[in-house]
Amino acid sequence: MLELAILGFLYEQPLHGYELKRRVAHLTGHVRPIADGTLYPAIKRLEKAGLLSRQTEPGTRAAPRHVLTLTDVGREDLRRRLREADGVEISDENHWFTVLAFLRHLEDPDQQAAVLRRRLAFLQEPSSFFYEGERPLGAEEFDDPFRQGLLAIARATSRTELHWLDTTLKALTSEAGTN
Amino acid sequence: MLELAILGFLYEQPLHGYELKRRVAHLTGHVRPIADGTLYPAIKRLEKAGLLSRQTEPGTRAAPRHVLTLTDVGREDLRRRLREADGVEISDENHWFTVLAFLRHLEDPDQQAAVLRRRLAFLQEPSSFFYEGERPLGAEEFDDPFRQGLLAIARATSRTELHWLDTTLKALTSEAGTN
DNA sequence: AGACTATACATCGGCTCCGATATATAGAAG
DNA sequence: CTTCTATATATCGGAGCCGATGTATAGTCT
Helix, strand or coil: HHHHHHHHHHHHHCCCHHHHHHHHHHHCCCCCCCCCHHHHHHHHHHHHHCCCEEEEEEECCCEEEEEEEEHHHHHHHHHHHCCCCCCHHHHHHHHHHHHHHHHHCCCCCHHHHHHHHHHHHHHHHHCCCEEEEEECCCHHHHCHHHHHHHHHHHHHHHHHHHHHHHHHHHHHHHHHHCC | HHHHHHHHHHHHHCCEHHHHHHHHHHCCCCCCCCCCHHHHHHHHHHHHCCCCCEEEECCCCCCEEEEEEEEEHHHHHHHHHHHHCHHHHHHHHHHHHHHHHHHCCCCCCCHHHHHHHHHHHHHCCCCCCEEECEEECCCCCCHHHHHHCCCCCCCCHHHHHHHHHHHHHCCCCCHHHHH
């Protein structure tokens, strides 16, 4: 997820580590700072894999900035990661939001629609948070307000997203038809 | 988060590992299976820390079940974790949902309200997913439907949760007042 | 009869993440 | 003048998570 976010932000413009840190922190769940010990090794991994290159920028006030630029391999790798997004990337809220943030970079509307359809299929699977044996429990079956809230929030989110998926998928497929 | 979920489910009734696995999978983001290599070491950790005890149940069809029961130390530890929930537990959606699922076990309404207030404070911090320098970017400033959807979904979730927090906090504080 | 699936627990290697720590500079606050 | 904060990068140890693999049994499907 972190790697996807790094590649996604760099796809738009070269950035140095510190700025990347700020942007990723904002993106992942509203300002949850990512640790230095997480970011810099991740950058190194991506550099080692040939997905990005760094140029040391002279004349800054603190330690010299390393401006990071995606290589062509890196650009293709981001598109591949978006295209093949599945599993946790589809089902986990944080991962999915990261995919969504950069799905614009996957230029083909058909490919974008395919990813959205996987998310749609996931959301349409009947599922509940709590079970009594095999039977799913609804919000009205809890007397405590916390689980009621939990389900109410989840339902509101789901409803909004399903509506958005519906309209966006229609737009994407009609767009693909006219091209 | 996994440990909190294990303690939370066991607080209600003793369960064996396999059943725990099913329940945790349902709770964390709608059926995302947790790996065996994650669950069983976690159980061992909690057992080693004296938070739960196991009794081998004979006469089952596969490998013998280990029924897990929370110790008194474990019960107090869950309440402590809930009471002191902060940081990632408040800000991260998955973690927060886990806290919410078991907040019922924190019997004192004042303590429950204190946790909800931390979440409220977090949600009320102005924050956006994307920035242009210092300026937060709104949904209407994106021409791609994906970031628009991202913000729309996040706003719907936030609105629902804020409304729920408001009514629940009022109920909890009036309840505390009458006791 | 043989294969597959569900149940049930366990271990191991590899990878990632986090917190702590270190280094260094520039500007603001006291 | 010193301290604090922000900027900026880097490393290291510890811990947790995951995927793969192993063991074992009972029922179902072919």
